Amino acid sequence: SAVISQKPSRDICQRGTSLTIQCQVDSQVTMMFWYRQQPGQSLTLIATANQGSEATYESGFVIDKFPISRPNLTFSTLTVSNMSPEDSSIYLCSVETSGSDEQFFGPGTRLTVL
Amino acid sequence: KQEVTQIPAALSVPEGENLVLNCSFTDSAIYNLQWFRQDPGKGLTSLLLIQSSQREQTSGRLNASLDKSSGRSTLYIAASQPGDSATYLCAVKPIGGSYIPTFGRGTSLIVHP
Numbered sequence: 001s002a003v004i005s006q007k008p009s010r011d012i013c014q015r016g017t018s019l020t021i022q023c024q025v026d027s028q029v030t031m032m033f034w035y036r037q038q039p040g041q042s043l044t045l046i047a048t049a050n051q052g053s054e055a056t057y058e059s060g061f062v063i064d065k066f067p068i069s070r071p072n073l074t075f076s077t078l079t080v081s082n083m084s085p086e087d088s089s090i091y092l093c094s095v096e097t098s099g100s101d102e103q104f105f106g107p108g109t110r111l112t113v114l
Numbered sequence: 115k116q117e118v119t120q121i122p123a124a125l126s127v128p129e130g131e132n133l134v135l136n137c138s139f140t141d142s143a144i145y146n147l148q149w150f151r152q153d154p155g156k157g158l159t160s161l162l163l164i165q166s167s168q169r170e171q172t173s174g175r176l177n178a179s180l181d182k183s184s185g186r187s188t189l190y191i192a193a194s195q196p197g198d199s200a201t202y203l204c205a206v207k208p209i210g211g212s213y214i215p216t217f218g219r220g221t222s223l224i225v226h227p
Contacts, residue, residue, distance in 0.1 A: 042203065042219040092157055101146050101165070103205070103215065105158040
């Protein structure tokens, strides 16, 4: 299994500002994922973050809005840029451990944009 | 494109009942299926992972089955407790391509004393 922590756990931000969310894993992992979960909805994949290469973004998500860093095999950040109220969501970091097919999630970051 | 549907969307039961939550998917070419639990405002906790070659997995009071040919999985919860109250999501990982799983919208379960 993998233990994942995220910072911050929640935040309230003003429109037009940016927030960087950190994800730390207790073991080295190849694949890290960033998801968004809007109120009452299921999970939507934002991007896949691989160490040593640029993140791969899903349709509807762009690097300028959601820049991602992956400096090593245990850490990643997601920035939500130029925020609007529509960005209010829970943002979740997820990993798939090497040699296992199981997916694990962090506790999430609850973002409210005013 | 894979579509995952979970029925019912919400369920409220008295403590002690045995429950069945359903997950259906449209493309049977799956690599595995995973059940998660999510408490309000929190992340997802992995409950059970079923590989495509398996028929079921068990953990404590939970049992998950998989029928690929009919595109269905069920999560059985025995002797439900108030602490089981949460949203339960299933995720289906495809064979090939990006291997990115598709999530259902979940079943919101309330077990009242």
